[in-house]
Amino acid sequence: IVILGMTFFALGKMKFILFPKENVEIILIKAEFDPAIRATQTREKIKPIETIIQSLPKDELVSYSIKIGVQQTDPDDPLSRYGEQLAIITVFLTPEVERKRFAKDIVDSIEPELK
Numbered sequence: 001i002v003i004l005g006m007t008f009f010a011l012g013k014m015k016f017i018l019f020p021k022e023n024v025e026i027i028l029i030k031a032e033f034d035p036a037i038r039a040t041q042t043r044e045k046i047k048p049i050e051t052i053i054q055s056l057p058k059d060e061l062v063s064y065s066i067k068i069g070v071q072q073t074d075p076d077d078p079l080s081r082y083g084e085q086l087a088i089i090t091v092f093l094t095p096e097v098e099r100k101r102f103a104k105d106i107v108d109s110i111e112p113e114l115k
Contacts, residue, residue, distance in 0.1 A: 024103035027091040029053075029114065030071050039068050039084040046087050052113045053091055060099045060106060062092040 033045055046066060053064050071088045072080035093103060101109075 023096050025093045025095060027093065027103060027107060028073065029089040029091065031087040031089070032071075033085040035083065035085050037085050042068050042085055042087050046089070049089060049114060052110050053089065056091075056106065056110070060093055060101065062094055064092060065090045 029049065031042075031046060031049065033042055037045075046068070050064075050066065053061070066087060066089050068087050069084050070080065070082050071086045073088075093099065093106065096102065
């Protein structure tokens with residue numbers, strides 16, 4: 001009982017953050033279009049988003065990857081979706097200590113252009 005009580009006391013004093021807002025180096029952008037379009041059309045619709053990503057400062061952007069026809073964060077993602085109208089863009093940022101803005105600030109700066 002003493003151990004159980006100490007455990008609850010410790011848990012009450014600990015700060016728990018499920019998804020940290022700092023030290024983010026990857027941004028995922030998911031896109032979904034009309035189910036009737038083909039993969040080549042999806043690629044064309046993604047080009048403006050790609051231009052926005054390319055406009056990020058070189059000291060913030062390492063690289064990016066575009067996948068057409070799938071939305072998944074990793075090969076074992078149980079929420080994976082497939083279809084020619086789907087796309088996901090993975091944006092790789094420089095480490096937070098090497099850039100002036102947090103990932104949240106970067107997302108906030110490009111989000112209005114993505115809509």
